[in-house]
């Protein structure tokens with residue numbers, strides 16, 4: 001990307017000098033010819049037009065979640081461009097608080113109702129566009145500030161300072177969401193408590209619900225975008241010891257790999273890294289021993305096969321009374337992580353839920369009973385009562401969270417091999 005950008009910059013700078021000689025710059029309307037020249041600094045086939053062409057292949061542009069989540073203040077910080085700019089501008093806190101008259105905690109990380117919309121477009125990340133009407137409007141990016149993690153209710157912070165901290169822009173959205181106590185104070189889950197007391201009961205359907213901290217559901221999870229937590233090596237339920245990070249954590253930026261020079265439909269403003277090794281094979285990184293998808297070295301295939309095997313093993317060890325607690329779905333249109341594990345796990349839980357998961361279990365024939373039957377028909381309530389009741393230890397709950405984080409990181413260890421492999425190995429070790 002750097003070379004490409006430099007090339008753009010040269011083109012744009014040249015354009016800038018020419019327009020500067022022609023007369024004062026200003027927005028359209030002051031002087032037709034000059035304004036037009038100003039505009040063409042960016043609006044030309046090598047500039048905005050070319051980047052827009054790449055951006056069409058970005059899921060930020062073609063993904064549908066921003067249409068689906070319009071108006072939802074809790075989803076907007078990461079799914080709606082105006083919502084994102086709102087939480088950045090107002091520095092909205094991620095620390096859970098009790099807001100009277102409520103007596104329980106709530107998560108303040110949300111946009112405002114009148115700012116919870118907006119497709120993901122150029123101005124989401126370049127929020128100065130059309131202010132000075134010069135190329136300089138592309139920078140600075142909307143934010144590069146350190147990211148207090150919503151997953152931890154703000155007690156831990158991601159700060160990727162390499163490459164002018166540009167990765168923090170991505171981390172602000174590509175971070176997991178918190179698990180919250182559903183039955184007690186509604187605070188963020190005490191993940192450290194899972195580590196310090198692994199064999200204690202976390203959930204027992206037979207127990208009175210006031211003793212259970214969280215009511216597990218089909219959707220109890222870290223949400224989908226866990227990458228930055230794994231990449232930074234901050235985010236797991238850290239059983240055991242031996243944690244460290246791969247070089248990537250401090251040396252590589254998201255942009256280095258995800259905005260590398262184009263190859264196929266990856267690179268540049270597609271933000272896609274799939275099948276594009278241009279970012280890996282640069283001087284100072286892997287130029288000496290170039291990486292490709294067919295490379296069988298430790299840097300690609302062995303790493304990915306190893307992490308896949310660990311995920312498979314952890315899922316197998318989480319089987320409870322013959323029931324696989326982890327959901328499977330081989331349909332790649334419904335499961336973003338289909339193919340990453342042998343059984344096509346999707347990170348959801350195998351708990352009966354005809355409302356949110358009407359297709360039911362695609363592969364597993366048996367499910368656990370759902371502790372909540374809101375919205376169920378009488379028949380569904382009867383079906384639910386006949387199912388086995390779930391119990392989970394702290395170790396199992398922590399292992400489920402770590403499984404979700406590492407599966408949904410998607411890279412199978414490429415982002416941060418050292419952290420991923422230790423997190424999974426220690427999760428395996430803590431399970432009886």
Ligand code: HEC
Nearest residue numbers: 027028035038039041042048052121122133134135137138
């Ligand atoms: C700093 C670079 C830059 C300059 C200078 C610039 N634009 Fe833009 N403009 C953009 C970008 C980026 C977009 C969004 C393109 C996209 O969404 O594909 C845009 C979009 C537009 C649009 C489409 C409507 C919209 O808001 O998406 C219009 C119209 C427009 N610009 C007019 C102008 C005019 C007129 C000028 C000169 C007075 C100008 N621009 C100068 C970068 C620039």
Ligand code: HEC
Nearest residue numbers: 059060063064065066078079084169170173254258271272
């Ligand atoms: C405002 C929040 C936000 C920011 C900032 C952001 N992303 Fe995203 N990104 C998303 C969301 C949400 C999706 C999924 C969109 C959908 O499916 O509708 C996504 C999708 C992606 C995907 C495709 C994932 C897939 O499943 O195919 C990649 C790759 C990606 N982003 C990388 C990046 C990188 C690299 C950066 C930083 C340069 C970045 N993103 C910045 C929110 C963001």
Ligand code: HEC
Nearest residue numbers: 063065069074075077078150173174175176177224225336
């Ligand atoms: C902290 C940021 C964040 C918040 C808050 C958030 N999401 Fe997401 N969400 C993401 C990211 C990042 C992705 C893309 C993950 C990927 O593909 O790697 C995503 C993906 C999704 C997807 C999958 C889209 C697809 O391509 O299939 C859905 C659906 C979704 N989110 C719904 C929601 C809903 C509903 C809410 C609010 C209740 C919400 N999200 C809140 C960051 C967030």
Ligand code: HEC
Nearest residue numbers: 001002005048051052055121122124125138139166255259
């Ligand atoms: C998800 C965030 C994101 C979105 C959306 C986005 N960009 Fe960017 N853009 C970046 C980042 C990050 C960089 C810096 C890349 C680097 O340093 O390698 C960048 C760099 C650029 C540059 C080079 C600026 C310079 O000073 O060198 C241009 C031009 C640009 N973007 C245009 C666009 C246009 C046009 C769009 C919309 C079609 C767009 N961007 C959408 C994140 C984004």
Ligand code: HEC
Nearest residue numbers: 167170174227228231252253254257273274275410411414
């Ligand atoms: C060392 C290179 C590298 C760095 C640095 C990197 N990634 Fe990745 N990323 C990858 C690779 C490789 C994949 C998996 C691509 C594949 O499966 O072919 C990936 C996958 C992803 C995906 C899922 C993409 C998809 O197609 O579904 C997202 C989202 C993502 N990365 C975001 C990020 C973010 C955010 C950062 C910075 C915090 C980052 N990445 C840093 C190489 C990198």
